Amino acid sequence: GQQVMQIPQYQHVQEGEDFTTYCNSSTTLSNIQWYKQRPGGHPVFLIQLVKSGEVKKQKRLTFQFGEAKKNSSLHITATQTTDVGTYFCAGPKSSNTGKLIFGQGTTLQVKP
């Protein structure tokens, strides 16, 4: 069945270092969504990418959708302690439903 995989599973960085998480789908996606879950919290929507090769930025966060629409990445420049949490990518199960297939997430720890 359709799968969405993320690497790495965990990442520990020193505050100020950059961080990247990668997301790969077994199938072509109509769009990719990213969510962030703070420790003890719930997933919160960050962004959606729809076009092949699309790049979007939110302050220090850069999101990219691959040309083949099967992979995506999230890059954080100069991490801060507020970036701590688990980052999930998710793609729709099919083009006509709202069901999402979530990756297993990348948990980011930032050492001050």
Add this chain to the structure above:
Amino acid sequence: DAGVIQSPRHEVTEMGQEVTLRCKLISGHNSLFWYRQTMMRGLELLIYFNNNVPIDDSGMPEDRFSAKMPNASFSTLKIQPSEPRDSAVYFCASTTGQGYTDTQYFGPGTRLTVL
């Protein structure tokens, strides 16, 4: 506007007891998803509804789990009888039901502990 509301936020119960988790959708949303999150298995979709109708319940673990959506804004997830392996955080999420571009709005979750 209020977000997705879940109750209770924490539930501790003993094995064999019935547990009912509740979820109120965002006003105007018409799709509802129930998830379970554990360290071992991550975020699992249990069931989702569109316009009060269950669309996909393939993630429901077994017959001990049941979910209902008695009206457009409210849903319950029931576990009867509960078992220690049901301990997890249960989230519901709602969307506008527009289709593949929907983004999901998660509730704060219910942390369930079955002793």
